[in-house]
Amino acid sequence: MDNLKTKTDQPVDTETKILDAAKEVFQKKGLAGARMQEIADLAGINKALLHYYYRTKDKLFEKVFEIAFSVFVPRIKEVVLSTDKSVFEKIEFFVENYINLLSKHPFIPGFVISELNRNPQILVEIIEKNVQVRELNLFENFNNQIQEEVKRCVIRPIDARNLMVNVVGLCIFPIVARPIIQGIIFNNDKKAYDEFLTQRKQFVTEFIINSIKAK
Amino acid sequence: MDNLKTKTDQPVDTETKILDAAKEVFQKKGLAGARMQEIADLAGINKALLHYYYRTKDKLFEKVFEIAFSVFVPRIKEVVLSTDKSVFEKIEFFVENYINLLSKHPFIPGFVISELNRNPQILVEIIEKNVQVRELNLFENFNNQIQEEVKRCVIRPIDARNLMVNVVGLCIFPIVARPIIQGIIFNNDKKAYDEFLTQRKQFVTEFIINSIKAK
DNA sequence: TGTAAATTTGACCAAATGGTTAAACCAAAT
């Protein structure tokens, strides 16, 4: 964003090459398992150049993690904010888009979750400097809307936090746990699982709406 | 199981000390992040002794992973097998017990999932030698029961695999994604989140049953 | 008690790894 280099644009700018390579290696192997040499090789540059752009492995990791996190979380905001939609519409919109998004970045959920389990402190730092995340406290809005629709008997009485965890979890889980599910239930048939994920968008939407719809 | 030592039982047998320490370190730091020295220190033994019992880091990891996996997966079998219960009863039984179980081993889900994402091959080996896992193909039973209850108009028409993923996912997700959810929605209030998890058992059960119950 | 086998340890090693440095390179301005 704010890292303009003085150089005239090359086919691919060095910093981009580094971040692309770092993203791939870190997301596949994690902070501890990633090797600076491997990142340098993948980026097609010298290892010393890596340290020229990002002094330490930790600094490079931090950057990669922040980018991944910003893919992982912000879409949730859209659901909370767009006030012109009903709860049902919001859920449908979110599930469809979030599963699509994560399918395009299949390593991000596992990466973010596992690195955050190893070192929850990262999140504290991100929250401090990232407005996007703090704004999720506008989650209050969502809660208000739900309680209002409960009053109007559109949906059953329900706790908004639990609902939110369910909606997000039902989208993320089959991607994060893909190796297990695909291995055990789908006999490791990759195509079958992709198909499953595609059809699942509608299933999840209906599953949730059926559950919360007032009779 | 089959690792009987000839030694007369000491307060704590060395192999147990090793496995306990290895479990803790591996589950917290992952395969790549764990240090043999740290495991040895935690077990209160010499590092060479570690290599005496488990020749390599990989072999030790394998053992720890298998134990973790056997906690993670087998309870699912109970749901599929106990034939005397209705689908509703099975779901209630599973959610209650599985969330309890995982709460007692909060690092296992993240550990299993993240190591399996890094190296899905582990699963292939486990499936080959582990009967418990293969038996999950008795998942067919569960499917049959569901389709039968669909016919009897007890539950709506539903895909058994999607249902199963939802049930398991709704239990595992809030534990695996705890750092994120607790950090963003619960302002890092650990107690509040524990309380949330406890209450959630009932919520999840009702959420699922509401969704699949025929009108 | 004596001895063979199993267990435990301290010292050590080679390879891998994150990081540094001084020199080379290169584009642009003077």
Place this chain on the structure above:
DNA sequence: ATTTGGTTTAACCATTTGGTCAAATTTACA
């Protein structure tokens, strides 16, 4: 052409790390 600044590299370094080994210690048991 020379200087100046950022960029890139090869060579190098200190530390960490998984793993080994021979010696010491303990245990089993004849």
